[in-house]
Amino acid sequence: MIPMRYLLAIALTLASCAAADTDVFDARVVGVTDGDTITVLDSNKQQHKIRFNGIDAAEKCQPFGTRSTQNVGRYVARKDVRLDCPRCGKTLDVGLAQITDGMAWWFRRYADEQTPEDQGRYESAEDEARLRKRSLWADDNPVPPWEWRRANR
Secondary structure (H helix, E strand, O other): OOOOOOEOOEEOOOOOOOOOOOOOEEEEEEEEEEOOEEEEEEOOOOEEEEEEOOEEEOOOOOOOHHHHHHHHHHHHOOOEEEEOOOOOOOOOOHHHHHHHOOOEEEOHHHHHHOOHHHHHHHHHHHHHHHHOOOHHHHOOOOOOHHHHHHHOO
């Protein structure tokens, strides 16, 4: 099983990428668990649960949880993806898309696992979504998932 925070970004492209990087692989999305976690099937027909790095989305029973899950599905369900390939010319960073759409928080706790460029993009996207009151930011008092989980243990 691949560590949950393995995914730096999903690239919806099959562009060639140097195979020397063993942490890079192509897969097909076979399930969307929630707004920040998917299941993929690799070329050896093994399933891997992948958690998007840099975001934390609402839990399913939390406000916007179902919408966030549906939004991820809109981007990646049943699509071929390349995992963790910064040189591949990503066509879509799903974590960033979730933040831009107001469907997830930038998970600052793990910001050190992102490049400075990605940190800036994620922070700006969250600020913009908040200012424009997109999705979860339209709520008067959106509760971050990490606080919601702590309160509901």
